Amino acid sequence: MxxxxxxxxxxxxxxxxxxxxxxxxxxxxxxxxxxxxxxxxxxxxxxxxxxxxxxxxxxxxxxxxxxxxxxxxxxxxxxxLDYNKLGSKSYFIKEQSCLLMLQQAYILRLNYEFDLVLSLVAKIMAIAEEYDYTNHQVAALELAVACYSEKGNLKQFNTALPALEQVLFKRNIEFKATNIFQSVSVNLKKSVTARKRLLPKLPELIQTLEALWQEARTFVTFEAYYKTSISYYELVGSFDKIIEMTVNAGKWVEEGTVNPLRFESNYNKFVLVYAHLRNKDYANGLLYAEKFASDFKEGFLNWFAYMENYFLLALHSNQLPLSELLLHKVFSNNSFSRISNTAKERWSLYQMYYRVISLNSKTANNIYINPYSLSLPEYSKDKLGFNVAYLILQFIYFLQKEDSEALLYRIESLKKYILTHLKDTFSLRSKTFLKLLILTVTEDFNADVCRSKGQKLYQKLIETPPPGDAYAEIEIVPYEHLWEHILSILDKQGN
Structure with a gap:
C-alpha cells in the first residue's frame, strides 16, 4: 500500500x-x-x-x-507527469524532455522509421548540448550512427561517428569522476569512523577530480570536484577555502566555464554565507546574507535553512534587533509547522539563546521562568550535536536564578560529561568552556576571581579554532561571548 x-x-x-x-x-x-x-x-x-x-x-x-x-x-x-506543477527546475524539465524523446526514438527505430528518429535526434542534441547532458548526447548519437548505417548514408555516418567517439570519451571521464564523488559521499554518510578513515585520502582525490574536470570540461565533472571539495574543507574546518571555492564557482559561471543552466546558484549562495559564519567573518557574512536573502522564497524549506545561517550571523555579531527580527519572520511564517521536528527544535534552541543574550543587566530576576527545556536528559543521542548547547543553557538558567544547589548538582554532571564525551582533541573548545562553567561554582560565583582564574582557560578558548563539521558540537553563540555574558551576570549578582 x-x-x-x-x-x-x-x-x-x-x-x-x-x-x-x-x-x-x-x-x-x-x-x-x-x-x-x-x-x-x-x-x-x-x-x-x-x-x-x-x-x-x-x-x-x-x-x-x-x-x-x-x-x-x-x-x-x-x-x-507535469514537471511544471511539481515545481521542477528548468534543467530537470529539459532532461525529462530528452528522456521522453529518446524513448520515442527507440520505438521508431524498431519500426524502421529512420527519418523520424533522426528528426528527434536533432532535437535531443540541441537540448543536450545546451544543458551539457553528455549521457543524452551519447544516446542520441548512437541512434544517429545506427540510422545512417541502416540508410547507407556514408557521409553523415562518417561525420556522426567521430562526434560519438568524442562524447563517449567525455562520458568515460564523467564516469570516473562520478564514481569518486559517490564513493566519497557514501563514506561521509556512513559514520564518524568512516569519515576519519577517508579524510587523509581526500586531498589526492580532489586533485584527481580537478584534473578530470580540466580534461572533460563538462558540468558533471565540475560538480563532482566542486561538491567533494566543499565536503572536505567543511570536515577539516577550512572554511576560508570554501569561501574561495564558492566565489570562484560564481566567477566560472559568469565566464561560461561552468554551465549556468545546470549550476545551483542558490546552493552556492547558501554555502558561501554558511562558510562566512563558520570562518567568523561575520561582517562580510551579513552583507552576503542580506544580499542573497531575496533569492530564497519565503516559506520554502531552503528558506528556513538559509535563515538559520542569517540568524546565527546576526547573533554572533551581537546585532540583537536584527536577530529578533529574523526570529519573528521565521516563527510567524505560515509554513513553519511544515518543517521537520529537528529543524523546529533547532529554532527553539536559537530562540532560547537569543533570550539569554538579550536579557540586560536591569532585568528583574523573576523573568527567568524556565524557558530552557530543563526536562531534557543530561545526555541524549537524539540531541547529538546539541548536547553541549543544552547543558550550557541549563547552567545559565540556574545561574540567573542564583540557584546554587542546582548548580552544585550540575557541575558533577558537567564533569561526567567531559570525561565521557569530550575526550577527543576536536572537543577542546567545548571541554574548555565547560571547565569555565565549573569554575564559576567552585569559586563561589565571585566575578573578579572567576575573571582572574579563568583567564588561562579563556585565552585557550580564543586560541582554539572551531573543529570541522566531521566532529563539531554546535556553538549557537561563540563561547567567548557566552563567557563574557556569564561574567556580566556574576557582576550584577555581586553588586
Missing amino acids: EELYKIVKLVTKSTNLSLVLPIANGRLSKEDVFYEGIKNGKYESDEDAAKSLYNSGPNDVRYKMLKHRLKKKLLNNLLF
Missing part, C-alpha cells in the same frame, strides 16, 4: 489522468474507486482497502489483481 501511495502522489500532478485512468460513461470502476480512496487517504493498509472494496482480506485474488492493474496504470502515468 505504501508503494501505491507514493506513485499516486506523483501521478496526481500528471497532465491528463484520463490517458491511463479513464472514467468511462460517468460510472466509477473498481480501479477508479481504489485510486480515489488511495489519493484521499481512505485506506491505511491493504486490509482496509480489501475490506472496503470486496468485504474480504488482502489475499483475495480479486483484490490482488485489482492492485496489480492499478499499479501498472499508475506506473504508465509517470510518463505524463
Whole structure:
C-alpha cells in the first residue's frame, strides 16, 4: 500500500489522468474507486482497502489483481507527469524532455522509421548540448550512427561517428569522476569512523577530480570536484577555502566555464554565507546574507535553512534587533509547522539563546521562568550535536536564578560529561568552556576571581579554532561571548 501511495502522489500532478485512468460513461470502476480512496487517504493498509472494496482480506485474488492493474496504470502515468506543477527546475524539465524523446526514438527505430528518429535526434542534441547532458548526447548519437548505417548514408555516418567517439570519451571521464564523488559521499554518510578513515585520502582525490574536470570540461565533472571539495574543507574546518571555492564557482559561471543552466546558484549562495559564519567573518557574512536573502522564497524549506545561517550571523555579531527580527519572520511564517521536528527544535534552541543574550543587566530576576527545556536528559543521542548547547543553557538558567544547589548538582554532571564525551582533541573548545562553567561554582560565583582564574582557560578558548563539521558540537553563540555574558551576570549578582 505504501508503494501505491507514493506513485499516486506523483501521478496526481500528471497532465491528463484520463490517458491511463479513464472514467468511462460517468460510472466509477473498481480501479477508479481504489485510486480515489488511495489519493484521499481512505485506506491505511491493504486490509482496509480489501475490506472496503470486496468485504474480504488482502489475499483475495480479486483484490490482488485489482492492485496489480492499478499499479501498472499508475506506473504508465509517470510518463505524463507535469514537471511544471511539481515545481521542477528548468534543467530537470529539459532532461525529462530528452528522456521522453529518446524513448520515442527507440520505438521508431524498431519500426524502421529512420527519418523520424533522426528528426528527434536533432532535437535531443540541441537540448543536450545546451544543458551539457553528455549521457543524452551519447544516446542520441548512437541512434544517429545506427540510422545512417541502416540508410547507407556514408557521409553523415562518417561525420556522426567521430562526434560519438568524442562524447563517449567525455562520458568515460564523467564516469570516473562520478564514481569518486559517490564513493566519497557514501563514506561521509556512513559514520564518524568512516569519515576519519577517508579524510587523509581526500586531498589526492580532489586533485584527481580537478584534473578530470580540466580534461572533460563538462558540468558533471565540475560538480563532482566542486561538491567533494566543499565536503572536505567543511570536515577539516577550512572554511576560508570554501569561501574561495564558492566565489570562484560564481566567477566560472559568469565566464561560461561552468554551465549556468545546470549550476545551483542558490546552493552556492547558501554555502558561501554558511562558510562566512563558520570562518567568523561575520561582517562580510551579513552583507552576503542580506544580499542573497531575496533569492530564497519565503516559506520554502531552503528558506528556513538559509535563515538559520542569517540568524546565527546576526547573533554572533551581537546585532540583537536584527536577530529578533529574523526570529519573528521565521516563527510567524505560515509554513513553519511544515518543517521537520529537528529543524523546529533547532529554532527553539536559537530562540532560547537569543533570550539569554538579550536579557540586560536591569532585568528583574523573576523573568527567568524556565524557558530552557530543563526536562531534557543530561545526555541524549537524539540531541547529538546539541548536547553541549543544552547543558550550557541549563547552567545559565540556574545561574540567573542564583540557584546554587542546582548548580552544585550540575557541575558533577558537567564533569561526567567531559570525561565521557569530550575526550577527543576536536572537543577542546567545548571541554574548555565547560571547565569555565565549573569554575564559576567552585569559586563561589565571585566575578573578579572567576575573571582572574579563568583567564588561562579563556585565552585557550580564543586560541582554539572551531573543529570541522566531521566532529563539531554546535556553538549557537561563540563561547567567548557566552563567557563574557556569564561574567556580566556574576557582576550584577555581586553588586
